[in-house]
Every structure is written in structure tokens, then in C-alpha cells.
Amino acid sequence: MRERIYGKRTNGELIPHWRPAPLGKRATKTDKPKSERVEQHLSSVYQVENGESPRFLRKLFVSLAHPFTTLAALRDIIGIPVVHIDVANSEKSKTAWIFDPHRPWRMSGFVSSYIELPSSLYLYWQGTAKQNLRTRTTQAKVAGHSVRSVDPSEISAVVSQVTTDSGWGIREKERNLHEISEALDNAICVAVFDSSERAVAFCFGAHAGNAVRNLRAFTSQKGTVRWLCFSGYVEEASARGARFVIESPPWAFTGGNRIFAGHLGFVPTLVRSN
16 A cells, blocks of 8 residues: 655645555555454354364464454444343253353353244244245245154154264264253254155254254255244244244354354344343
């Protein structure tokens, strides 16, 4: 970057010429808007790898390595709206996978994302923002897929079928099945089945009070089935009396998954329990 300065001839006429700008004024190809740097920083802190959230030491290292960006991110997070959910104390003791056991008044994790389900559920699918959800849910049904609630006794079989068809390794499958089995008492699960009644997608969460916390979701087919699966999940959550669907923060997702969550209506929030 150069700046324009003026020199004088002996007759007093101003002659423009250019010189390199001081170092503090120079722009570089690596300069990024502050908002973009903050988004990338939050992604590095929250991004899920191999199905697991980053370890504490990694989060600490990233935060200490970029102190100014960390402070900017914290300022942004402080401005995120707080959502209060209603959960009885008796339920909190059974939902360790939802609530921080040391601070039971708030959800595990600093930031989450959520959607609020209207009392008249059909309103959730209305508007331009939900056009993709409506269209692709319909396309999945036309293609012969159906969605329905899964009984707790059948959840492990459905999850195993979908993950096996997706080529998951035995160790990864066992780990996911173990984590799911710990939440079966308060589970909410829906699955999408093809025309031969084979499970091709599932969405699994834990229900407590007026909230559902998403824990696992996967498909063995690309395309529209995941849209149908989430539509069925929303219907089941509403039927169970849930007002909020809680998900990981948007920075935990990459690429198409983050875009998908945005189409569903998820926005960042700080979740607290009344």
C-alpha cells in the first residue's frame, strides 16, 4: 500500500508523488476482517473431530496463542441471547449428558445453538427460510422414504444398521452404541426407512423438561433423507412437549453440516435452566 504526498517546486506548485506507507498502514494478503478472524477462532475451539469435541488442552492452547482474538470472541459470546429452559430438579440428576454436574443450572458446554418450536407446529415450516426444508422433506417422501419414532428397545439396532451401511469401523460403532445406551431412559429417536423398511438415517437425543438435546444424527445415504429425518424429529419432540431443540454451537460444524443447521433455524445461545 502506498500513500500520496505532495512536494513543492521552487515556484510553489504542488507536485504529487507516491511513497510506501508506514508499516502500520500497509495491507497484506493475510489481513482478514475481524468478524472472520473471530469465526475461524471459534471454529478452532469448538470444531468436532472424529466425532469428539476438542480436548481442553487444545482449547487452552488456541486461546493463549491468540489472546486478542480470544477477547474479541468472548465479547461476541457475551452478547449471545440466553434461553431459559424448564427442567425439574429430579430430572437433572438423570441427565448428566445434558447438564454440567458441577454447575447444574446450565447446559454442559459454554455455548450451544437452538431452535424454538411454536405451539402451532406447522408455523415452524412456514416462510422463505424453511423452503429448502419443506421441498426436500417432500422429495424424500416422494422417493419412497418414511419417517417414524423408534422404540427404545429398537434404537441400538437402528443405529447399528445405519452405521454399518455407512462403513463405520467396529470400535467407532461400539463407542457410539455405548454412549447412546447411557441415554436410553430419556431418549427421543426417529429414523428414516426406505421402501424395503431398511433404516437409512436416524436422529437421537435426550429429552428433559421442555427441551431436547441432540446427541447423535447420521445417514447412510446422501440427499434428502436427512431433511425428512429432522422434520420427523421436530414433530416427535413437539409431541413429547418439548419447546426447545438444543444443538452444538454452529462453530462445531463444518461445510455442508453448518449450512444444513442454518437452514433448520439453529442460532447460537447460552442455555440456562430455571
